[in-house]
Amino acid sequence: MDQVSELLERNSRFAESDHEELPFLPRLRALVLTCADHRVDPAKVLGLELGEALVIRNGGGRITPAVIQNLAMLAAVAATEGGSSEGFELILMQHTDCGVHRLAGPEHADALGAYFGVSPEEVAEKAPDDPHEGVRVDIETLANNPVVPGSLSVTGLVYDVKTGRAELVERRSPLRETS
Numbered sequence: 340m341d342q343v344s345e346l347l348e349r350n351s352r353f354a355e356s357d358h359e360e361l362p363f364l365p366r367l368r369a370l371v372l373t374c375a376d377h378r379v380d381p382a383k384v385l386g387l388e389l390g391e392a393l394v395i396r397n398g399g400g401r402i403t404p405a406v407i408q409n410l411a412m413l414a415a416v417a418a419t420e421g422g423s424s425e426g427f428e429l430i431l432m433q434h435t436d437c438g439v440h441r442l443a444g445p446e447h448a449d450a451l452g453a454y455f456g457v458s459p460e461e462v463a464e465k466a467p468d469d470p471h472e473g474v475r476v477d478i479e480t481l482a483n484n485p486v487v488p489g490s491l492s493v494t495g496l497v498y499d500v501k502t503g504r505a506e507l508v509e510r511r512s513p514l515r516e517t518s
């Protein structure tokens with residue numbers, strides 16, 4: 340059976356046995372940003388159920404200009420239902436043995452710079468090969484971006500693909516103190 344046929348067959352079983360209608364806004368008031376890597380699916384490793392959280396996945400689970408655009412768009416969508424960023428939890432989860440770590444050398448600095456929206460000389464500051472430093476850098480990037488609501492709570496996790504454990508590296512709640 341080819342991939343699509345197999346997946347559509349699984350969908351038929353889901354629609355018949357597990358599907359239920361869900362509210363528009365996620366029950367946990369949370370968004371998880373993590374890597375596209377098949378080993379770090381938050382539905383499995385964080386036990387997320389349907390209807391509980393928004394999920395954005397990209398290479399590395401990193402904050403990039405594209406992710407910032409996504410967050411702004413999703414905030415606008417949530418606002419149509421009266422949702423606000425107050426008490427909303429943004430969870431950044433990077434992981435060990437990430438494919439992006441392999442691109443940390445100078446030969447990939449142009450590509451990674453474009454990805455992160457920085458110059459090739461600034462790529463090292465993004466800690467492209469260190470998930471612990473990477474989540475700290477990304478939390479700082481969010482905190483320094485006035486487009487991102489300061490009332491968000493932001494948590495940085497590192498998931499270890501060897502042990503299956505996620506470690507809390509940093510949490511800021513709220514992201515920015517209002518002065």
Ligand SMILES: [Zn+2]
Pocket residue numbers: 374375376398399400434436437438439
């Ligand atoms: Zn990865």
